Amino acid sequence: MRLMRRAGWAILAGWLWFTLVPNLPGLALDVPPLSGRVVDIAHVLPPATTAQLSETLQAHETKTSNQVAVLIVPSLEGEPLFDFSHRVATTWKLGAKGIDNGVILLIAIKERKIRLEVGYGLEGVLTDARSAQIIRHEIAPKFRAGDVPAGVAAGVLAVLHTIEGTYKAPEQPTAVHSDGEVIASTIFAVILGLVIGLFFSRAHRVVGPVIGGGLSFLVAPWVIPALIAGAVSLVLVSLMGGGMGHAIGGGRRGRSGPFDDTWFSTRHGGWGSGGLGESFGGSGGFSGGGGDFGGGGASGDW
């Protein structure tokens, strides 16, 4: 009995070891959560500066759609500057998806290192050379003089000034448009399936609906609209083409309504994340729009 209990404890301990150990903080520094446009986990900026910078950055985003953020960490904990910086950039995903207009100003206090990480879409204006100049001429001198808040503010302003006028905030999210397109091509698929299916129904009352339904399914875009289009064509061709489909048709017609609803709700959820719409959402929350970073920018120290 005692042996059994001991074995039980051993198994429990082993299980705890294997489940907990991988969750212990690893060697690499964790990417801090994107709590706002200015993430100062080293606590070197006075609250007034943080608030003012956040406001400036938000105003810039509203005007241009560029997403710029500042991250100040106490230490890199041994990780190379670029590795950490690029990891933060690809986790936060600042900038709109496909436009990639995000910038991160990263400062590591202990290592005295500065990095500007520039998204693909801004590499053309905020070039590597320009980024290096901003670090060298705007930020580093003030840091050397001991005034970190002034250095950060000067760096941010220089970045905003450089990328000003590159992009304009879109009037409205583009996702609405493509929903309309999907609906249009789904309707087209149903009509096409209907016409061809009815044609074949004259030859055979089962083959017709199957061909019509299959055709609609193949022509319609995306999977769920395709299923709906296929089902609708199948039912309609059966109803219109011959008497046999009547029984099946009656039951199925009602179903396409709820199908439609679920399709729309999932589509909207999926589209929003990483799309343009999300970043313009609430005034309080701030999140990246899905922008990508390819390693552009510059590093420096003070």
Next chain:
Amino acid sequence: MMSLARLMGASVMLAGLLALSGCGYNDLQGLDEDTKASWSEVINQYQRRADLIPNLVSTVKGYAAHEKDTLEGVVQARAKATSVQITPELLRDEAAFKRFQEAQQSLSSALGRLLALAENYPNLKADQGFRDLQSQLEGTENRITVARKRYIDKVAEFNKMVRYFPTNLTAKFLLHLDEKANFTVADEKAVAKPPEVKF
């Protein structure tokens, strides 16, 4: 009775059509295209680095013309690196892939020597043009790192599908796709090693 059998037959055919998407045909085709695209990005970034070199060499020459060996070394390594090109179709050729890597690697170390040499010339280091080139070069090295990493990830994904069952059947008999060459750990180490500095 007859029509029921036909209906079943048609359903089976439709099901077979749908099952095609399960054999990985589209996924394999998509990944094949993705690996090619990420390879193009790798090439693109290496090319970008090569394009920066003539300017860099002439700037350094302005301050340190007598450092002929180092300057010549960079020019030659660049010429060699740009002469080895791998098109996406040649990615299955391990030997060609290796030649490409070696050429780029020797250019990296030649460049490392050139930049280390610049440390001895304060006037060169203060030159605005040189500083800009240096930051561009550094940015390009970072982009190469990113492009390589993305290529490595994509190829790993592609190679998995080529080897896993049942997608390996599609890859082998239908699409005739082979595993693609990837950057290896040994190469990563060699690249990460700081270049030797000789004075």
